[in-house]
Amino acid sequence: xxxxxxxxxxxxxxxxxxxxxxxxxxxxxxxxxxxxxxxxxxxxxxxxxxxxxxxxxxxxxxxxxxxxxxxxxxxxxxxxxxxxxxxxxxxxxxxxxxxxxxxxxxxxxxxxxxxxxxxxxxxxxxxxxxxxxxxxxxxxxxxxxxxxxxxxxxxxxxxxxxxxxxxxxxxxxxxxxxxxxxxxxxxxxxxxxxxxxxxxxxxx
Numbered sequence: 001x002x003x004x005x006x007x008x009x010x011x012x013x014x015x016x017x018x019x020x021x022x023x024x025x026x027x028x029x030x031x032x033x034x035x036x037x038x039x040x041x042x043x044x045x046x047x048x049x050x051x052x053x054x055x056x057x058x059x060x061x062x063x064x065x066x067x068x069x070x071x072x073x074x075x076x077x078x079x080x081x082x083x084x085x086x087x088x089x090x091x092x093x094x095x096x097x098x099x100x101x102x103x104x105x106x107x108x109x110x111x112x113x114x115x116x117x118x119x120x121x122x123x124x125x126x127x128x129x130x131x132x133x134x135x136x137x138x139x140x141x142x143x144x145x146x147x148x149x150x151x152x153x154x155x156x157x158x159x160x161x162x163x164x165x166x167x168x169x170x171x172x173x174x175x176x177x178x179x180x181x182x183x184x185x186x187x188x189x190x191x192x193x194x195x196x197x198x199x200x201x202x203x204x
């Protein structure tokens with residue numbers, strides 16, 4: 001990669017990281033706030049993304065790719081099913097999977113490719129849960145929608161600086177993992193969120 005292309009790639013990554021931080025904190029923030037946070041000119045941002053909606057769509061697509069990579073990693077793990085599942089949850093928390101879902105739902109149009117990828121994610125996560133459940137390590141009524149909501153909830157914990165926030169998020173993930181691991185308890189109240197319920201939140 002040439003020096004100019006390498007710099008462009010670095011700028012693009014800076015913009016996306018800045019956008020994740022800015023829009024997670026304030027979904028209504030102007031796109032100029034992203035350029036300021038990234039330390040690039042507004043023209044550099046608009047050369048890559050034609051609008052705020054375009055940038056939000058790309059962020060959501062990136063997040064789906066990250067999540068899909070993690071669930072595939074967990075499925076490829078032939079070790080203890082519970083350890084594979086718990087490790088998957090911890091990694092999802094660290095990469096920010098679900099962090100923008102509640103904050104940005106409805107603020108951009110969902111492409112057919114994103115919808116297809118969402119279904120792929122749903123099916124892969126379902127396979128991971130089934131394997132963990134078959135090993136007797138997961139509450140029997142836990143479904144994909146539960147995992148989505150749990151990750152969104154954990155990313156909603158925004159206390160202190162980044163390091164403190166991360167520790168708190170993992171603190172409450174540890175409590176939730178303990179609860180998910182209880183297999184002989186009373187059935188949870190009500191059904192989990194369905195795929196259409198989760199998908200419909202993205203309709204602009």
